[in-house]
Structure formats: C-alpha cells, structure tokens
Amino acid sequence: MKSPPSPSSRPDGRPDARPDGRRNRAGRPDRRGGKVAPDPTRDIAFDIVEGVIVHRRMLDTSLEHSAAARTAEPRDRAAAHRLAATVLRHMGTANEVLSPFLKREPPEPVRVVLLIGVAQLLFLDTPPHAAVATSVALARRRGLVPFAGLVNAVLRRVAAGGVEALEGLDQPRLDVPAWLWQSWGRLVRPIAGALGHEPPLDLTIRPGCDAPPGGEVMPNGSVRFAAGTVKVAELPGFAEGAFWVQDMAATLPARLLNVTAGERVADLCAAPGGKTAQLACAGAEVFAIEREGRRLERLRANLARLGLADVKVIHADAATWRPEAPLDAILLDAPCSATGTIRRHPDAMWIKRPRDIATMTEGQDRLLAAARDMLRLGGRLVYAVCSLQPEEGEQRARAAQAMGLVPDPFTPEELAFLPQARTPEGWLRTHPGMLADRGGMDGFFAARFRRG
Numbered sequence: 001m002k003s004p005p006s007p008s009s010r011p012d013g014r015p016d017a018r019p020d021g022r023r024n025r026a027g028r029p030d031r032r033g034g035k036v037a038p039d040p041t042r043d044i045a046f047d048i049v050e051g052v053i054v055h056r057r058m059l060d061t062s063l064e065h066s067a068a069a070r071t072a073e074p075r076d077r078a079a080a081h082r083l084a085a086t087v088l089r090h091m092g093t094a095n096e097v098l099s100p101f102l103k104r105e106p107p108e109p110v111r112v113v114l115l116i117g118v119a120q121l122l123f124l125d126t127p128p129h130a131a132v133a134t135s136v137a138l139a140r141r142r143g144l145v146p147f148a149g150l151v152n153a154v155l156r157r158v159a160a161g162g163v164e165a166l167e168g169l170d171q172p173r174l175d176v177p178a179w180l181w182q183s184w185g186r187l188v189r190p191i192a193g194a195l196g197h198e199p200p201l202d203l204t205i206r207p208g209c210d211a212p213p214g215g216e217v218m219p220n221g222s223v224r225f226a227a228g229t230v231k232v233a234e235l236p237g238f239a240e241g242a243f244w245v246q247d248m249a250a251t252l253p254a255r256l257l258n259v260t261a262g263e264r265v266a267d268l269c270a271a272p273g274g275k276t277a278q279l280a281c282a283g284a285e286v287f288a289i290e291r292e293g294r295r296l297e298r299l300r301a302n303l304a305r306l307g308l309a310d311v312k313v314i315h316a317d318a319a320t321w322r323p324e325a326p327l328d329a330i331l332l333d334a335p336c337s338a339t340g341t342i343r344r345h346p347d348a349m350w351i352k353r354p355r356d357i358a359t360m361t362e363g364q365d366r367l368l369a370a371a372r373d374m375l376r377l378g379g380r381l382v383y384a385v386c387s388l389q390p391e392e393g394e395q396r397a398r399a400a401q402a403m404g405l406v407p408d409p410f411t412p413e414e415l416a417f418l419p420q421a422r423t424p425e426g427w428l429r430t431h432p433g434m435l436a437d438r439g440g441m442d443g444f445f446a447a448r449f450r451r452g
C-alpha cells in the first residue's frame with residue numbers, strides 16, 4: 001500500500017497556517033521519521049464525536065472533556081465544533097457509505113476516525129488528499145497505528161467514489177434514529193429533510209435599536225444571517241446590547257403572551273434569557289426564575305449586556321417558588337427533550353432515548369400545575385417547549401386543560417405572519433421544514449391558557 005500524501009489541509013479547505021505541514025511543536029516523529037503536523041481541529045473533533053457516540057455525552061460536555069480543546073485556539077475549537085456537528089448530522093449516511101468497505105466491525109475509535117474522514121470527503125470542502133492523510137495521521141496520534149492502513153485504504157476508496165456515493169441514498173431516513181423518525185408522524189419528511197443543513201443565525205433586535213447590516217428580515221422581524229457568515233460578538237451593536245441571538249421560532253412564545261407595560265410577569269425557566277429579554281423590553285415587571293447556578297450566571301451576564309437591570313433574577317426551583325402576590329402572566333418555557341433544536345445540536349439525536357421523553361413530561365406537568373397556582377384569576381399562561389415530540393407539546397396542552405386551565409387559542413390575526421404554524425386547536429407548532437427555502441426554523445410548540 002502506498003504511503004498517504006503529506007498531511008496539510010484544514011477540514012474547511014482553508015489554507016494551513018503552516019504550509020509545510022511537517023513540523024509540530026511537540027516535534028513528534030511519525031513512522032517515516034518525519035514530524036507529525038499538529039492538528040488540534042481534528043483531535044478535538046475526535047474527542048467530541050467519540051464523547052457523543054461512545055460515551056453518550058452531549059457535544060458541549062465532550063468539548064469540555066477534550067484535553068486538546070483546553071490549549072487550542074478559538075478558531076480551531078470552532079472548526080472542530082463544525083466538523084463534529086457535520087459528522088453527527090450525517091452519521092447514518094456516512095456509515096452507509098462506509099459499509100461496503102468494511103468486512104468486519106472496526107473498533108469504535110477507528111470508526112470515529114473514518115466518520116471524520118467521510119464527513120470531510122462528502123460534506124465539507126476538504127481536498128480529498130488532505131481528508132485521507134489527516135485521518136491517517138489522526139489514527140496514529142490516537143494510538144491506532146495498526147489501523148492506519150485500513151483508514152488509508154477505506155478513505156481512498158470513498159474519495160475515489162466521490163459524492164456520487166450519495167446518489168440514491170435516502171439521507172434524511174438514514175440520518176435520523178428510527179424512534180425519532182416514527183415519532184414525527186406526517187411531518188417527518190419536511191423535518192428530517194431540513195436537519196441536514198447548518199442552521200442560520202437569527203437575531204432579535206431590541207425595540208428602538210438598529211439591526212446590524214446585511215441580514216434578512218424574517219416575517220416575525222428576526223434578522224437572519226446565513227450559517228458561518230458573521231461573528232455575533234463582532235457585529236455592530238453587540239456590545240451596546242442592540243440585539244440577542246434567538247431563533248425566529250423561539251421568539252414566538254413570549255410574543256404570544258402579549259404582555260403590556262407594568263404587568264407582573266414570571267419567566268419560570270429563564271436561562272439563557274432570550275425570552276426574558278423580550279418580556280422586559282415590553283415593559284413588564286419580570287421575575288426570571290432559573291434553577292441551575294451556571295445557567296443563572298449566563299442569564300445575568302446576558303441581561304447585563306442588554307442593560308435590562310430591572311429584571312428580578314431569582315435562583316429557585318419554579319416548581320416550589322411562589323410570588324408574593326398572584327401574577328398577571330407567566331411564560332413556562334419548560335425543560336424538554338429539545339428535539340426541536342436538533343439542527344443546532346445534532347448530538348441530541350444520538351444521546352436521547354424514548355424513555356427520556358416520559359421523564360420530561362412528569363416535570364412539565366409539575367411546572368404546569370405550579371404555574372397555574374401562581375396566576376391571578378384571568379391571568380395568562382403560555383406553555384412552550386422546543387420539542388417536536390407530541391408528548392411534550394400537544395399532549396401537555398391537553399394535560400393543562402385537565403388541570404383546570406382554560407384554553408385561550410392563538411388567533412389567526414396573531415399568527416398572520418406565519419399561518420402555517422397555527423394548529424386547528426389554536427396552538428403553535430413550528431418545525432425545521434417551515435420556511436425551509438429561507439433557512440427553516442427550530443421546532444417549537446406553544447399553547448396559551450387563562451386561569452378560570
């Protein structure tokens with residue numbers, strides 16, 4: 001077997017910082033007596049993908065566990081994140097492409113290396129020689145020297161076949177775990193079809209502030225930038241708090257609570273605070289409840305950047321916290337399986353299991369009952385989840401009614417800018433396949449009630 005070409009290129013196809021590609025700071029020799037180029041991006045991507053598929057850790061947790069990530073430059077961490085997310089988004093397809101070339105199941109770390117190679121060959125703009133060579137080098141750095149030849153041979157064959165290997169494959173079906181596929185019913189094709197794409201970046205513009213230039217204004221007023229085209233913190237107005245990052249669908253639950261200035265409102269599950277900010281900008285007196293300490297700090301930092309110092313941030317469990325006096329309105333953006341944000345967090349597809357949904361619904365019902373008890377008579381509640389699972393959405397809305405909450409359906413006028421998201425019951429149901437030609441949106445369910 002021929003030795004692989006010299007490792008040199010980045011997974012995104014951009015030029016190397018060091019074009020010779022043969023020296024590293026550690027000066028580690030490779031098998032040929034040369035030096036193995038440092039490649040923090042692929043080392044971190046390996047840690048992430050292995051963390052998700054072998055240890056069933058979330059992507060962010062896997063990143064925290066990665067020793068390579070600790071010393072890496074931010075741009076290498078970002079590139080690794082993108083590479084790992086691409087692997088996770090297309091994992092079923094990549095495994096299908098690999099299967100004819102694997103006579104027996106390779107050890108899991110070898111499969112991880114192969115998946116990283118295939119993702120670069122078929123879904124990123126990495127030059128084929130670089131995708132192969134860097135994968136072989138990755139295998140060696142990971143102590144998989146006996147498998148370096150296999151990695152080289154398999155990826156060369158995938159490279160030779162090119163993207164034609166994807167023809168005829170039902171990629172959406174391959175890339176979604178079977179239990180999720182079954183759970184999405186008649187919406188499954190539009191949802192799954194949208195999951196293969198990197199989602200755009202949406203900004204909510206603070207009332208009275210200017211949007212950064214270059215974005216597309218969406219029907220709800222969000223300003224959208226294509227994936228990877230801007231760095232949020234570098235946009236004009238960021239430091240001044242002129243906007244915050246929030247998917248267009250995520251803006252809808254707080255908007256549909258229709259709060260007015262001076263109303264006493266609670267956001268029961270508040271961090272990182274996009275919806276809290278919406279309520280505060282509407283002039284309400286906002287109590288932002290958050291149970292997790294680290295997330296509470298993030299909420300505080302976000303509100304501070306936005307200059308929303310009047311929000312009362314409270315570290316508490318919303319199931320037991322009670323306001324001093326009954327509230328006019330409550331937003332319950334309940335913790336959920338978050339399957340509506342799989343576009344942004346493709347790791348979730350491979351970590352969640354059906355039984356997690358049942359665990360979530362118990363907590364959702366507890367919070368619904370608590371919210372009901374905090375409202376004044378006639379007070380409004382919007383229940384929302386960023387989930388595509390009917391158990392957490394439609395079925396919880398029915399459970400809320402069984403708890404005595406009175407339905408207050410969203411009207412066609414309120415959702416005139418997105419009529420397809422209004423259900424016959426007057427609930428909100430968005431999914432990634434909506435406005436797909438403009439970048440789609442996260443999956444949300446929301447329903448409004450009054451205390452009778």
Ligand SMILES: C[S@@+](CC[C@H](N)C(=O)[O-])C[C@H]1O[C@@H](n2cnc3c(N)ncnc32)[C@H](O)[C@@H]1O
Pocket residue numbers: 250268269270271272273274275276289290291292295316317318319333334335336386
């Ligand atoms: C779906 S996220 C909320 C997102 C947030 N509303 C936003 O728009 O930025 C759910 C949040 O609720 C918090 N949480 C979960 N259970 C909670 C509880 N019982 N009491 C208060 N916060 C809770 C989680 O830590 C998490 O930050």
